[in-house]
Amino acid sequence: MKQFLLAAAGLFAFATASAQNVTLNVKLKPIQTLVVNKSQGEVNLEYTTTDNYANGVSSPNPDHLNIYSTGGFEVKVRSENAAMQNGGKNIQVSTIRLTATAGSNAVDGAQYSQNVALATTESTLVTSTTGGVNKKISVEYKGAGQDTYVNNYIANQDPTLYTTKLIYTIVSK
Secondary structure, eight states: OHHHHHHHHHHHHHOOOOOOOOOOOOOOOOOEEEEEOGGGSSOOOOOOSHHHHHHOOEEEEEEEEEEEESSOEEEEEEESOSEEEETTEEEEGGGOEEEEEEOSSOOTTOEEOOSEEOOSSOEEEEEESSOEEEEEEEEEEEOOOTTTTTTOOOTTOSSOOOOOOEEEEEEEO
């Protein structure tokens, strides 16, 4: 029995410790989502008084856009058409201006663009070097004043409607 214990102890003396390595990788891929507030999916600029035609009208849309971004980003906007048409008349989309501001859950350190004219090419509304979750951006739409649209009303249409689609995009920065 003593020999058996000595032999077992000898085997343990020659056993070596063994270690294994594991490489752990954390892989982060960029994710950006932009959602337009469902209750603000249609924006109306209504001209109902002489003052409206003279001074323009605006439609403030608080928390219009909801952003999720894994890092810096830009929010851009463009119009589907250069002109909104009805009955042979048209309104140039460049007469509509957008102003972006911080929403109720602001993007830290973001730069917001003011008085951006709509166009068929993308215009930057918001730039941020940091990301965030459920960040809100408010957007105000402003139609032209100075009687710009006074000759765009068409008789027997109440109201005369001019429409275009706007496309918002978000990209990594």
